[in-house]
Amino acid sequence: MESLSTLPIPKDIPLPLPVESYNLQISIIFLFLLHILFVNLMVGGSLFVVVLEWMGIQKPAYDRLARRIAETITVNKSLAVVLGVGPLLVINVLYTIHFYTANALTGVAWLMVVPVVAIAFLLGYAHKYTWDRLAHQKGLHIAIGAGAALLFLIVPLIFLANINLMLFPSRWTQVGGWVSALAIPNVIPRYLHFLLGSVAVAGLFFAGYFTVREFPEDQIDQLLDRPKVRQMFYSIALAATAANFLAGPLLLFTLPAEGLSWKLAGIISCGVVLAFIVILILWKEIIVPQQTSATRFYWMAALLTGTVVLMATGRHVYRESAISQHRLAMAGETLAYTSMxxxxxxxxxxxxxxxxxxxxxxxxxxxxxxxxxxCHALDKRLVGPPLTEIAQTYPNDVAGIIKWVKNPGRKRADYPQMPAITLTESQHQAVAQYILDLVSGKGQEEEKEGE
Amino acid sequence: MDLPVFHLDFLGNRFLIAMIAVLHVIINHAMAVGAIPLIALMEWWGKKTGERRWDDLAYQILTVCFVITTTFGALTGVGIWFSTSLVNPYAIGSMIRVFFWAWFAEWIIFVSEVVLILLYYLLWKRWQGEWKRYHIALGGVLALTSWLTMAIIVAILGYMMDVGNWTHEKSIATAILNPIYLPQLAFRTPLAMMTAGFFSLFLTYFFTRKEDPFQSAAARWISLWSLGWAPLCLAGGIWYWKAVPDSMVGNLAVALGTQAFEGRYNVILDILLVSFLLALVTLLWSAVKPSRMPRFVLIIPFAVAIVSLGYFERVREFIRKPYVISGYMYANGIRVDDYPLLNQNGVLPYALYADAKEVTEENHLQAGKEVFLIACTRCHTTNGVNGILARLETMYGSDRWDRDTVLMYLKGMHNVRPYMPPFPGNNAELGALVDYLFSLRAYPAPIKGAQTADGSSIRAEKTYDDNTRG
Known part of the structure; x- marks a missing residue:
């Protein structure tokens, strides 16, 4: 770890936090999880849609399944955005300077989130509402869906780069732009971990969704009945969760050492244990599908929620300890500055x-x-005319000067408009007199010189 | 001064915010705050008259509003936040610390608004018959939450503009009680309703057929809606205009045009009024003789509404200058309280990422550039929108550039241009800034922000030194 003296130590905004820091920390964990749940369903869902619609070319039942999933994205994507605003608010308060530093350094990509997400959503609508109309141009239709999915895959990379950069002041003087922020070694493993998590959460969700929700007979056929759909999504969830047993450690090993601690290790291990139990139950559900039960689904949902809460808490603990020293140093700088x-x-x-x-x-x-x-000098034009000219226009006319100054018009086309000047009455009087005196004083000097 | 400086040297930072914000306000006013009550009322009217097509038309208009508000509407809202916190992080950071709970409440209402519009739109076909009245009620609740989100944000906007007592109280109560709050809300509300009428009228002519008598009936109905709000809009506008504190009225002439238009301020006000009347005439026409209305004419009121909304936001933004938070923080993001220290010691010693900590013979151009980035770039670019060279050119033409003259101007500009903040640094920095401006004039190289690959932190590429000094 670099020594603190070589790090940039900014001053904080000299206003108190509106809420106890501890409460903000608790709320950010939960608000963020709520947001990420819908992001998972949106990202995972749109990936499923693309793959299933493509598989639907061979087997129409998959096309119908893809369409059912696409319908859920309308709701999930809107909730993902609106629920993102809450954690954004808390981050703004809790990590003000750290966050804004990272924002500025990745500014263009950060702004691009706005049009990219908006266009992804529009593509999503276009995809959903042209399903029948483009039934015979499947390639184009799948491409529209894939376009939306691709944009959804880019956006998390922008957020990750930003939120990750904020934790490492040692990088702030080296990074310029999004691409260089992506180059911090833990970003890509973290992205991988997130993507697999999205697929796992969405897989589990759709397994439940197609079990609980009524599934009209005309929308299925013998090849793809309800248990089959459930088994498929359970398998996807299992595969993604298992893969995260590789991506997780990779992330842990690439994390800069700043925030690593035994506390973090403990929290993450608990999460891993819960995830392992989920895998065991999933396995059981998949190999013995006839004995499936709703109770077990809820258990898995609860356990996976537990995993995610623990992982999110772990990440928060890492975040806090990564910047705790830096924050202390900042408080010192802020205090010194405000005293000055x-x-x-x-x-x-x-x-x-x-x-x-x-x-x-x-x-x-x-x-x-x-x-x-x-704007004015004695005998040459700066912005406005010289005083000598003014004195010619208003010979001994203090009132005339004051009247003009208070509400100037525009006499000369090649001069910019003079702004109205507001002074006290005695100041107006004094300065107008001063101008006239200055000019006449100069006149006298010239006369003397001439003598 | 403690953050890397994000800067767009062509578009200008303020223009970035303006683009996003105006787009958001148009979508928000015309397709949410104003449109939802109109749609719910139309739905109710369809139920009352038993005419199925009112319901269909309302649903079609809602579809357009739903698609646009849940994409560009929602995202530009987030975009205002992103862009303002990039451009003016100190202002946003300070305000969030004070208005945290207002923003939090805003968010809760915002979440309800989104949930309600999802329900309202997606359940339209499902909640028929017995359920129809609940659906209409849902529309009513949605209209209320849309209006509430606006009402809260206007409180925050009003607070930034009013001299108020930020320095003492810093609370949401003073925001709501500030003298601009109610007038602004009284103006925005009917403006949103009217604009939504224009937009819906426009759509109606696309969704219905000319031969169909229903088109006339619908056009008349919607025109009457907008006409009904017009007097309130005018009254609200006048109230708002009058409520703007005296200290800011001085800037209004500049706010409405640009500096060049200062003298034509009355003309612009006249244009706005004439546009308003033009919109009224169009409305009357479509209310009285809807069948004789050519579609393209409907562009007029909608365009007028967009232009007025744009101007309204420009006025609102401008009249709070030279401050970004009235009396507390200047538009350059530096607090009024910081000035005595910075005027004495300079801004560079306290600028975390500045290369030059003190102006010397060797680094004066680099120092000047860094001072420019800190003190000027929130509003000015080098050669783009509101470019500094063009501004100086209007004053000094091409032949009266003189180091002492420009220096004198920068030192006292706040006295003669009330919308300009005073120069924050010390005399040495002022000199360096002028040197930089002269070098920029000789060789207009754009200045790069921290977001670019070679503009790490505040540093930018090496400054061109052409010995233009003095």
Whole structure:
């Protein structure tokens, strides 16, 4: 691990957290799980749709099954998005600076989430509502579905790169853009782990969905009856969960050491044990399909939920310990900075800061230097005309100058519009007089020189 | 200053937000907040009159609204968040700390809104007969939640704009009680209803046939809906206009046009009013003689609505300048409180990712560029939208560029351009900034943000030094 002194240590936003950090941490685990559940169903579901519709070319029963799954995506994708906003809110509060740093460094990809997801959703609708119309152009129809699925596969990579980069301040000065954020070694294993998880969760969900929901007779045939569908999805869930027994360790080994701890190991091991029990039950369900029971399905759902909760907790524990030292250092920087700000403000309030340029200036001169001089000089054009010209237009006419300054019109086409200037009445008076004096003073000097 | 600086040097950061936000507001107002009550009312009308086609038309309009709101509508909402927190992370970060519960409540209502629209749309064909009245009631509840999400966000928007007392109270109560809140809501609500009418009218002419007398009946019905809201919209608009605090009225002329249009402010206001009248005439036409209405004319009120919504948002965004959070944080993301320290010591020593920590003879152009990134790029680009060179060009033409003149201007610009924040750094940095601007003028190289491969953190490619100094 790099020493803290070489890391960028930003200051935090100097406002208190609105809620106890502990409560935010608990809520982020659960809010995020709710979001990821629907993301799993959306991603896993759209992958199933593509494969099953393709298989449906040979065996129409699969086409009908694909269509039933596609219908669920309408609901799942909308819930995935709206339930993502809650955890986003909590991340914004809890990891403000870490999160915004990662956002900025992967900014373009991060913004692309918006059009990519919107287009994926539109493709999803197009796919769902053209099922009959494109029945004879299956290739095109499958391509539309595959387009949506492909976009769904890209989006998690953007989120992962971002949320992962936030944990490693040591990378912040090296990364520029999404691709370089993807290159942090644990990102791809983490993505793999997520994808397999999506397939497992969606597999289990659809096994239950097609068991519980009524399945009209005209939508099935002998080749694909209800137990067969269930067995198929159970097999998919089993395969994906088993594969995660490889992807999981791969992720663990590629994780930067910053946040590893025995606590993390304990939590993850418990999750692994539960996942193992799920696999055993799945195996039983698949090899003896005639003895299947709804109770066992609910058990599996509960155990898998347990696994996911433990894994999510593990990830949170990792996250917290990865940045805990950095956060402490940040608090120190923030405190030091706010004290300096406080002192600077105090000195101003005590009048300890000498005004720049010092000396005894008349009120008119002060206003002129701060306001008018921004655009006007004595005898040459800056933005507006020189004072000598102004004095010619308003000879000894203080009131005329004030009237113009308060509500300027536009006299010359090749000059920009002058903004209206708001001052106190005495300031207006003083500065207009100062301008006239300055010009006449200059006139006198010239006369002297001429003598 | 503690974050890598995200920057789009052609499009401009504000324009990015504006694009996403205006699209979102149009979809939200015309296809959700305004459309749902219209659709539910039409559904009820169909049940009451026993005419099946009202129900069909309502369902068709809802289909379009459903597809658009659940795709681009929802995603641009998220997009506003993404883009504002990229462009102005300090403002969003600060506001979320204060308005956490408002945002949380907003989210809960937002979730209900999505669940309800899924139910409302997907159950339309299933809840018939006995169930129809429950379905209509569902539409009513959905309309209410859509309006509530808007009502909460307007509270937050209003809070950012009003001078209020952020510095003391920092609470949701002051947001709701701020003097712009109710007028803004009173304007947005009927505007959304009217706009939804325009949009539905437009769709009606596509979903029904010209020979069909139902087309006339439906067009008249929808036109009357929009006409009914028109006086409220006008009244709300006037109230809103008047409620904008005096301190901000000074900027309104610039807000409505760009700087070049400052003098033509009244003309633009007239154009808006004329457009409003034009929309009214179209509505009256389609209410009285719907069968004689050519389809393309319906583009007019819809386009007018889009332009007005765009202008409305532009005005709202502009009048809070020079602040992003009134009285607390300037548009450059630097707090008012930070100024005394930064004016004294400079911004660079506190800029985490800056290469130059202090302006020297060797690094002055790099330092100037970093100062530009910190102090100017939230609103300005080099040569793109609201480009800094073009801005200076309007003042100094091509021949009056002078180092001291520009320096003097940057030092006092906030006094003469009330929408500009004061320069946050110290004198050395101001000089470096001017040097950088002159080098930029000699060789206009775009400035890269932290999101690019070679723009790691605040650093960008090496600055071109052409000895234009002095």
């Amino acid at each position: 700000v406080g002192i600077a403000n105090w000195r101003i309030s005590q009048g300890l800061e000498m005004e720049e340029g010092g000396g005894a200036r008349s009120p008119g001169e002060k206003v002129f230097d701060n306001v008018c001089a921004v």
